[in-house]
Amino acid sequence: MSTAIYQTSTMDLRRRIKSRIMILVLMLAAFLAAVPFVFISVYVIYKGATSINLDFFTQLPAAPGEEGGGIGNALLGSFIMVSLATFVAIPWGIICGLYLSEYSATKLSKFLSFTIDLMTSVPSIVVGIFIYATIVLLMGNFSGFAGSCALFVIMIPIIVRSTEEILKLVPFHIREAGLALGLPRWKVILRIVLPGIKSSLISGVMLSLARASGETAPLLFTSLANQYWSTSLTQPMASLPVQIYNFAISGFENLERQAWAGSLVLVMFVVLTNLITRLLFSHKISKKKG
């Protein structure tokens, strides 16, 4: 009898030790997963912060081998292309999101949902090829307009999906209340449903904007790059991500330093956007639940 108890307890001990060890392994995995972000952001700040000054934001890039210079034209180019894409993508994406959620029973709505799924899984470089094969070939040269179109195609599925998901959180009785008052459906949607979820909609748009601002691959052969100030949408246009890429592979120390500084600007923008959006959005959700 006593030997039997002794055996079970050693088995128990072995199982408990195994459990402890496995939990330590899981903990290690969690820290390994969290470390890269710390590594990368610390390194980007450390390498980039020293090269940031006023000139960096306002000057043209320095010629290879020379000191100084900046990324002013790239910031302007990114700003122009991203804003143009955003201005078209916001109404477009919200309309598709509305169709998906408010008319979800239609066949076309199901087909659209399927298409959006497919669009989400298209690699961004393939979007670049698409724009090259259509707009660049049609216009005959690389242009800021083509770059904008590529960013637009990338933003659409993100805005559509976030709009749809937010709309599905709105309780149905809110719509019914409006309809019961005799309001037409379009007024219910535009005057009651949409205003109530404005801040959540904005957060979806901000996320897609952050994503588009960091995209390099679809711009490589649509907007190309430009070493000078360029605001013409029919000409090649500089952009921050492409400029970082060209600086990084240039082999000149000054430009490599500026690639780090450019990355710092980009990472700050993207991370801050995500942070703000997250704060806004979690606030909304908790309010809805409470």
Place this chain on the structure above:
Amino acid sequence: MANIKSRDHHPGDKVFFYILRSVSVLTIGVFMLMVFSIGKMSLQSFETFGLSFFVTNDWNPIEEYFGALPFIYGTLISSFLALIIAVPISLGMALFVNEIAPRWLAAPLGFLVEMLAAIPSIVYGLWGLFVLAPFLRQYVQPPMDTHLGFIPLFSGPPLGVGMFAAGIILAFMITPTISTISREVFSSVPPIMREAAYGLGATRWEMLKLAVLRSSVPGVVAAIMLGFGRALGETMAVTMIIGNVPQIRLNLFEPAQTMASLIANEYAEAETSLQLSSLTAIGMTLFLVSLLVNGAARFVIWKNKERYKI
């Protein structure tokens, strides 16, 4: 909501509906145009080389002979390598954060991993090129060559850039995808399963294994496939760190090239229409493979939808 036409009495509703409908049709049209235009541009290459395009190990713009095999190989191997590194880490992280960690630790850990997904690809590339590659060249590859050199995977000159580095960077990039979806899957396991496992006398790890992991297999498979899909199409980071040499080598320290990195390197400077068409054909291949992998993942999720709703 079922029958719109019979319910909407206001004339404005019809207009509203048709506006929504036409924009939706346009969106579907844009996607169709994407498939059509890429397909049309790659036609010349497929007509010239036929199916041998996919099995030819030669990319020669001067003699105008193009084959996609080294790039298909590079894409697949670098993505698999990323999975080998990222899957255990992501699943371990998801289990730890969901099931074990106290809230004060779980929230920041989850946040740090999700922020990884927000970093643009180009920044990963920059970091990989100037930080990871030199580090591997100096501190990781020489000892691996000395101690593990008998395995053909880990021998050869330490270059830093190459397949190995690309796999590591890709692993960073797909960790958030896999772990975020796995966390959702794990949290859909009903608490009663965990209690049942504890009630049977399971230790904590046995509970995780029996109650959480075993019932989450389909969801985790889908998460891994979505991560794989993301790794396949990843462009800038890989372009900057894989070395861009179209070759098939067993040795992971050698440079290689992927489909996406080839397109990024050569598309804007393609000399002939056949080269441009062949590059587009590679893009088409990448496109179809990504759709297949993502479609399969969504199919797995859709098939198990009921289970995850419990």
